[in-house]
Structure formats: C-alpha cells, structure tokens
Amino acid sequence: MKLTPVMEKFILHWGEMGTRWGVNRSVAQIHALLLMSPQPLNAEEICQILSLARSNVSNSMKELSGWGLVKTVHVLGDRRDHFTTLKDAQETFNIIVEERKKREIDPTLAMLKELSAELDTDKNADKEVKERINNMLSFLEMMTSWYDKMKKLPNSTLVTLVKAGTTIVKLIGKG
Template sequence: MKLSATAQKFVLHWGEMGTRWGVNRTVAQIHALLYLSQQPLTADDIVETLGVARSNVSNSLKELQSWKLVRITHVLGDRRDHFIALQDVWEIFRVIIEERKRREIDPTLTVLRECAIEGTQDSELDASVLERMQTVLDFLEMLSATYSDYQRLSPQTLQRFLQMGGKVARLLPANDKEPS
C-alpha cells in the first residue's frame, strides 16, 4: 500500500501522539493506517507499508484487537486474516474511554476503597493523609459515575452536549468556590 505524503504525516503523527498517551508507537501507527485504509489489510500489507518487523506487527495487532479498535475480517479467495479498524470517531473515542476506565480507573478505585476502609483502622496513619486519600477516591468515583451517565448517550446526543458545553461553562461563575 502506497501512502500519500499527507497520509504518511497522519500515520507518523498518530504514532507520536500514541507515545504521549502511553501507547506503543507502532501500535498507534498501525491503528492510524487501518483507520485510513479503504480496504482490509493483511499483516504483510502493514509490514510493507510501515517498514516494521512482522513480529512487531503481529503483537501490535493483538494489542489493538484487545482494545476492540481493530477486528479480523476475511476476503473471499484469500485464507489470510485481514484487519479493519473502527471507522466511527465517536465509537473509537467511546471504546478507548471504556477500555481505559476498565484497565486503569476501576482497579484504582478498588485499591482506594480498600485504603479508605483500612485507613480508618490504621492507628499509624495520620488523619490528614486519610483525608487526602478520600479526596482522590471521591474524585475518581465522581468521574466514574459521570462516565456511566454519558456512556448511555448516543453519539449524536453526546456531540450536541459537547457543543453546548462551552456555552454552559460561560454561564457559570469563573471562580466557583464553595462557601466556608
């Protein structure tokens, strides 16, 4: 597959963004390539296009499949696996947020809840430290609850909500401190 200069720039930048988000560069580049591709690609197509090792492509495709961003499809007359990426940006965003919550936020909430319970019985733990732990727990529980509310929204409703967000923010006071 031959990429235009603009498509190459997109794929390379997606890889760079991926590293900033904690994602392997090749994983992100393969995701970008499959997102831009107009037809399903084989692992060999990806190797040839990106110039990366076959083993790296195989591992990266497994990672993308575990994130539910890429799936296998088959082409009539070809026994090889072909890969396609989700094409709906809203669905990609939803899947990434859902997977990050499941992999990062949920386990953290479990540990923080345990710390909150254990902290009340830990005579060596300063009350101010327990309070800071509780603040983090409260914050993450609020984010988790908010995510649960938003995940039920259709992409169209979520888009309208996000477009409205700036207007709502301008209606709120800039310095919204709680009364003491």
C-alpha cells in the same frame, strides 16, 4: 497500497503520539494506517507498507484487538486475515476512554477503597492522610459515576450536550 504524503504524515504523527500514551510506535502506526486505508489490509501488506517484521505486526494486531480497535475480516477467496478499524473519531474515542478506565482508573479506585478502609480501622492514622485519600476517592467516584451515566447516552445526544456547552450552566442556575 502506496502511501500518499498526507497518509505518511498522519501515520508518523500518530506513531509519535502513541508513544506518549503508553502505546508503542508500531501499534499506533498500524492503527493510523488502518484509519486511512480504504480497504482492509492483511498482515503482509502492513509489513510492507510500514517496513515492520511480520512478527511485530502479528503482536501489534493482538494488542489492537485487545483494545477493541481492530476487527479481523475476510476477503472472499483469500485465506489470510484482513484487518480494519473503526473510522469514526467519536466511537474510537469512546472505546479508548472505556479501556483506559478499565485498566487505570478501576484499579486505582480499588486501591483507594482498600486504603480508606484500612485507615478507618487504624486509630492512630494521620487525619490529613485520611482526608486526602478520601478526597481522591470521592473525586474519582464522582467522575466515574458521571461517566457511567454519559456512556449510556447515544453519541448524538452527547454532541448536543457538548455543543450546548455553558448554556446548560444557565439552565441549571449556576455560574
């Protein structure tokens, strides 16, 4: 496959953005390439298009699979693995949010709960520190319980909600 200038720009931008999100450039570039590619691509093709080492692609595919962003598919009469990614922005977003929650928010919640418990049994614990830990803990709990409810809704309902925007505020009689 030959990259069009548009594809190339997209891939390069995605690669740079990836680095800001703790995803390495190769991984993000491969994801971007698969987003643009009309067909699934095999590892060899990815190497060639992005000028990456075969081993790098192999590891990157594992990383992307770990995020649930890439699927391995097969082409009739071809032994090699081929890769595709979800093409819908909203679904992609949902997956990334879910993964980040699992990797970053959940451990933080666990840590805060632990600390909160420790502070409860400690008589000379600083009151302010206690307050702040609990403030953080309840904020995160509020957010995650909201998130858990929202993720049960179908995407179409979410879109309706988001588009309704602040008219909801009027319905609920606040603001």
